[in-house]
Amino acid sequence: MHLAAILHTLFALVFAPFLLSMINRTKAIVAGRTGQPLLQPYSDLWKLLQKGAVYSRTTTWVFRAGPVVGLAAVLTALLVMPFGGARAPVAFSGDLLFFAYVLGLLRVMTVFAALDTGSSFEGMGASREVTFSALAEPALLLGLAVLARQTDSLSLSTMFAGITSDLWRGSGPALALISLAFFIVFLTENARMPIDDPTTHLELTMIHEVMILDHGGPDLAYILYGNALKLWILGSLLVGIIMPVRSGHVWLDNSVACVAIVGVAILTGLIESAMARLRLLHVPQLLVGAGVLSALALVLVLR
Amino acid sequence: MSTWIDLVLILLVLSDFALLGSSRLGACIRFVAVQGVLLGALTLAAHEETTSLRPVILAVLSVGLKGAAFPWLLLRALREANIRREIEPFVGYTLSLLIGAVALGSSLWLSSRLPLPTPPVSSLLVPVAFFTSIVGLFLIISRKKALTQVLGYLVLENGIYAFGVGTVQQTPMLVELGVLLDVFVAVFVMGITVFHINRQFDHIDTDRMAVLKD
Numbered sequence A: 001m002h003l004a005a006i007l008h009t010l011f012a013l014v015f016a017p018f019l020l021s022m023i024n025r026t027k028a029i030v031a032g033r034t035g036q037p038l039l040q041p042y043s044d045l046w047k048l049l050q051k052g053a054v055y056s057r058t059t060t061w062v063f064r065a066g067p068v069v070g071l072a073a074v075l076t077a078l079l080v081m082p083f084g085g086a087r088a089p090v091a092f093s094g095d096l097l098f099f100a101y102v103l104g105l106l107r108v109m110t111v112f113a114a115l116d117t118g119s120s121f122e123g124m125g126a127s128r129e130v131t132f133s134a135l136a137e138p139a140l141l142l143g144l145a146v147l148a149r150q151t152d153s154l155s156l157s158t159m160f161a162g163i164t165s166d167l168w169r170g171s172g173p174a175l176a177l178i179s180l181a182f183f184i185v186f187l188t189e190n191a192r193m194p195i196d197d198p199t200t201h202l203e204l205t206m207i208h209e210v211m212i213l214d215h216g217g218p219d220l221a222y223i224l225y226g227n228a229l230k231l232w233i234l235g236s237l238l239v240g241i242i243m244p245v246r247s248g249h250v251w252l253d254n255s256v257a258c259v260a261i262v263g264v265a266i267l268t269g270l271i272e273s274a275m276a277r278l279r280l281l282h283v284p285q286l287l288v289g290a291g292v293l294s295a296l297a298l299v300l301v302l303r
Numbered sequence B: 001m002s003t004w005i006d007l008v009l010i011l012l013v014l015s016d017f018a019l020l021g022s023s024r025l026g027a028c029i030r031f032v033a034v035q036g037v038l039l040g041a042l043t044l045a046a047h048e049e050t051t052s053l054r055p056v057i058l059a060v061l062s063v064g065l066k067g068a069a070f071p072w073l074l075l076r077a078l079r080e081a082n083i084r085r086e087i088e089p090f091v092g093y094t095l096s097l098l099i100g101a102v103a104l105g106s107s108l109w110l111s112s113r114l115p116l117p118t119p120p121v122s123s124l125l126v127p128v129a130f131f132t133s134i135v136g137l138f139l140i141i142s143r144k145k146a147l148t149q150v151l152g153y154l155v156l157e158n159g160i161y162a163f164g165v166g167t168v169q170q171t172p173m174l175v176e177l178g179v180l181l182d183v184f185v186a187v188f189v190m191g192i193t194v195f196h197i198n199r200q201f202d203h204i205d206t207d208r209m210a211v212l213k214d
Helices: A003-031 A040-050 A061-080 A095-116 A120-151 A156-162 A165-189 A218-242 A250-274 A280-302 B002-021 B025-046 B054-081 B093-112 B125-142 B146-167 B173-201 B206-212
Strands: none
Touching: A003 A040, A003 A061, A003 A218, A003 A250, A040 A218, A061 A095, A061 A218, A095 A120, A095 A156, A095 A218, A120 A156, A120 A165, A120 A280, A165 A218, A165 A250, A165 A280, A165 B002, A218 A250, A280 B002, A280 B093, B002 B025, B002 B093, B002 B125, B002 B146, B025 B054, B025 B146, B054 B146, B054 B173, B093 B125, B125 B146, B146 B173
């Protein structure tokens, strides 16, 4: 195991909630507000961890397992995700599929826990979440297939080490197409605008928020922390493609990647300030469009 | 300069998908205008070795007609008809995008089966030209508004033009100009027709014309 890899993982564990505050701060500045303090997500997590959990009598062990398994899944995904040119702590051939479906496990456990409450609202949210992620999955997998083909590897670590500025010069259009598709997947998976509104608390329009309504205390803290880590993981997937800086110097590569991931967070904040949420009927259209972009990139590299 | 040609062709494919997935007629007209400008760029990029004035004139005419004159004409017809978007197409937008993906795959397969006497300027050219033509035909049969059908006709012509410009280097200029003139007249006439249909019937839904028969 590499020292740089472990360093990055610890760094992600500490700074992932900070991305959320960057998004919030961007939105506040655009709207002309002061905004919450930058450490607010940490205070929220601390507050929730101090509380006790309340469980409804209609729920079973599935409801209690949901947040724990979800957090474990997202931590596992973090272990295979390389960052800033360094190898990930765990790397094996085929770990890109492992990565995609560990995130799938997180989603399916959230959905099961939501269905376990027996609430009709949560069922509605679960149905939407599953529909949208089923449409976002082809975009992610086809995009990963493009990267695997271009770098001749089936492991995320060697794949991202292979994305260099030379590759951008050779097949720039394909990489640009999948970056765009991955950005749409990033927004969808993290329940961001224009797919889902993270600040809404109106049951009819919520997607992700509605599924975690019945969780409280430490369970909610696990879910929120897991979401922050997921934002970090998918953000570093995006940054690994659009910022092909591979100087070989650990600190330089890492700081460039950190600046880039904060840039992605600020871009997300800007999009959230500028766009309204899409109507539910139009979301599949956007996601199929992302899938088509990935498919076009695959066609370009297979030709 | 093959990368520039490829870039133009990829942008052409993206504008086709944008046309398939967009319901606002104004946006659709602008996408077709973008295609006109892209075709002008393609003409220049494909004839880079020759130093004659011919491709320059052709590119300028193509951009002027397809990128400026047609959009102006069609936007005017749109304003007169007072409609904003296609309400109920025969084929929905998500399904249109999926059909577009299938069409892209089949045009790639088709072009790989097609031996050409002279190699085209880029291996991507023939599939993209086929794909653009198929999208044009699909727009004509799947949309209801007369204006979208005019756009479909233009996209179809764009596909054929791209094919001609990329494969046959020595088309007589007279032929190219003749085709451009034909398209111009057709769009002119169709713009006027859309206006008259709208004034007569208060809508431009072509599927409701079937009830007109006496």
